[in-house]
Amino acid sequence: MTAQSPLGILDTNTLEELARVICGDDHLYYRKGYEIARFLEHAGWQRVPEYNGEYRMDWTLARLTERREEPTELERVLLRLADPREYLDELEQLPAVVTAVNAFLVYEGARLESQGGRPRLVACDPSLAHPSSQGPSELSAAMTDLISDRKMAALLQHRLDEARTCYANGAHVAAIIMLGSLLEGVMVHVVCERDASLLGSTSADKVTLDSLIKICHKARWIDADVERFCHELRKYRNFVHPRAEIREAHTPDRYTLDMCWPVVNAVLNDLATSQPKTNTPNPAIASIRPVPRPPSAARPAHRQ
Secondary structure (H helix, E strand, C coil), X not given: CCCCCCCCCCCHHHHHHHHHHHHCCCCCCCCCHHXXXXXXXXXXXXXXXXXXXXXXXXXHHHHHHXXXXXXXXXXXXXXXXXXXXXXXXXXXXXXXXXXXXXXXXXXXXXXXXXXXXXXXXXXXXXXXXXXXCCHHHHCCCCHHHHCCCHHHHHHHHHHHHHHHHHHHCCCHHHHHHXXXXXHHHHHHHHHHHHHHHHHCCCCCCCCXXXXXXXXXXXXXXXXXXXXXXXXXXXXXXHHHCHHHHHHHCCCCCXXXXXXXXXXXXXXXXXXXXXXXXXXCCCXXXXXXXXXXXXXXXXXXXXXX
């Protein structure tokens, strides 16, 4: 139990959903009326009235409503719902219960975590309730379409997956750092495979992301607007160094991340489109759906 609950006064609809999960049904862990009273006691509630035989949902909602202005008491209930000791006879039910709770709890700015040890309740971004229109779903270009080194392509795909995981859990700075790492990895291998001489005397291990962005633009592999916004993403990627974030006096949030995703997507699309003509066309690249570019003051009429 945290010293201070991340919960505020829960909305009436949230309480109804919570009561529904506690009661259970054909798809969630089912509790009979007297088992619900015992569940509340196991959660640490004192003076739980005896179940009187009324509808389970009505009785449970009444108990939750009585303590609506006691967030710590409601947190006890949520933590018990995610406690493996509550499901010793049917442990396989636990993941479905946690998923069901988080589906509505996110709107209250909190979520349950039950992996590795005792469950806990943590604060999260309520905007995560609407992820479908966000960037991760648009990053569809396969790394193997851009990079022939299969091992490196797999590693970079893993970086992309980690960025999605960070996004889904509200770790905005971490997601941006992973996107910057992905950008650098893709660019350095594209340069090495297409024309390593563009690196000059700098080795692939020493070249900076700033230089890679400029090289890719000068080679006409990415457009001018993409280059411009790549440099903005690069600045945020540098927040991997805490002092850089302190100097900027700005902490990236979901909106910052939402601007960074299209930048990476535009880079992948441009690099795919600018594949050397000597390569065999790949249908997967040709089918990449164009996505809106980040806002730009003036889009050039042709490649710079």
